[in-house]
Amino acid sequence: MTAFLLNLATLAAISGILASTLNFIVGYAGIFSVAHAVFFGLGAYAGAQVALLLVPDPFLACLAAAAIAGGLSLCLALPALRVRGEYFVAASLGLQMVAATLFAELKPLTGGIGGLVGIPRPEILGTVVPVLPLALAALALILFLTARLQRGAFGRTLQSIRDADSAAEALGKNVNAAKTLAVVFACAGAGVAGALYALHLSFINVESFTLDQSIQIMAMVIIGGTGTLWGPLVGAVMLLSLPAVLSFIPFIPPTEVGAVQQIIYGLAMTLLMIFRPAGLVGDQTKGRSTS
């Protein structure tokens, strides 16, 4: 049981990083990206290549992942500066599709659809270490930075952009710089999550970085509560652990396991959004239909 729970906790911490970083641009800056899995993937491939070609040092892998994902996040920041709302969703969707195709085609770097196999387990000073404490430390750091940024001038600027970017610009806020910085921070965090994911699974391929993954991260943020510090984390734990809990339901015929679990999973999410429309941690005065 211990190994099962540790594995779930590790994946929950990694998902928590993803959801928290996406929340930073969705909840605070109002940038609705459906391409977060792209930067998760960039980080994963970068971290995996560091471990495979150089040394399985988790800090080096995370650093490389954050640099590459953060650097290439300008691909997302550029459309974010020009369009907003549903138009940005479409732009990020395009980026997601292009990236998924490149992940599948750039075989020397990504292994193509076959992926990268045999990624070594992380080592610190020659000792193999589990990913869980690393993931928890990264999650804590990102939550701390998010809280600090949110409370400071930068956070207030982002929230003013989210609520009315023209007004924010009229008040002298540098909207473009704030949006770009927010995107770089969020994507670098997603890259760190990717590196940890690659080191934990020892195998990655494009199937982990598709639009489905981006949507699941978005669902974690929405179900947990957008614009809150703890909501995305709660959403990540909830969406990740629910299928695992459902797998313990006894007496389901083996051939019906998937269907029954998926139906319960879908129903639970639907009911949750009906009764907690602002998410599990969000302000319940928001989110309800007023009609």
Place this chain on the structure above:
Amino acid sequence: MSGPTIGRRGALAAGLALPFIRPATAQTTEPYVMGSLFPMSGPSAEFGEAFTRGAQVALQHIAADNMLRRPVRLQSEDSQALPQPSVVGMNKLISVDRAHWVLVSWTATSKAVAPIGDRAKTIMVNGGAVGPDLAGLSPYFWNVIALAHLEVQVMVPFLVRQRNARRVALIYVDDPLGDGILGQLRTALPRNGGELVGSFSVPRAAQQFGPVVARVRQTRPDAVYVASFGAQNAQIVKALRDNGVTQTICSYSAFGIDSLRTMPEAEGALFTSQKLDLTGAHALTSRFAADFQARFGQAPLVYHANYYNAAYLFGLLAKQVEAAGGTVNGDSLRAAMLATRKFDLVGGEGEFDEQGNMLTQMQVNEIRGQQFVAIG
């Protein structure tokens, strides 16, 4: 006089813990756990159901024959054919269910769980994925299905000599499976007097194949080899026929599923598979066919047979380990496999190599009248 008392919280805790408390002696009669990690939801669920049915009949036979001292329980987990759910499921099978043997399928699932099974020394048996890169993933990862490159070596001579189809075009998914088949066709066709007249890769998620089919037609092939998997195979076949390709369509064992068997456009398609003569004199095959028909109301297909073999092999090996007085675990099962190598399985004798890959006889099948008919 007052005796020892128990508080309400204590009573509640004891009550909740009761299902998990078992007498120590129960361990010897606890069932062996056979895990399965198949896609049981989503577009590939059809495969998961087929795989599971094959394993269920094997467990039925193991129990009916009293092969083992302990019963065998099948614990199914839904892999969704994706790496992350597969890893969660594998960890549960190993650390919660204490699985002795895990049936796996799908390339991504296999690669994702192989390191976990390797560390836990749990045998994983694949009977569905055929990517050539699945050989040698781990000493504890075995294949009871011929990997794709071996299937091409059977199809090519048949096409050239029996169907006089010398010009072959290939539509393939750009992954290790597709690359493996492309490489094999490039060498096998010239060696047998044929020619690869065109090769067209398609993205894994593609659903529209009109432009690819137009290019295939331009090559004027005698046959079109399709190297994809899952629902995409059926979509490619339909696109070929809808766009006027009347030449022979051929593929590997992934064509051996009901959705293609009953598809009008797939009529006449050829595919290779492991040898499975349900009407022959081989006792185990006949028994499997009869019991499968009785239980599920349909004749078994190749995938059913593969996972029957994958599950039945556990019975054969665990029986050996029990007879030798050993403990059934990954190491003892592997040692038994390496010591025996040849096993009587559905379809005939299967022989394993050092890496755990089963070598077996192959056959060419044709989809004829919504039936799979062995023709070579």
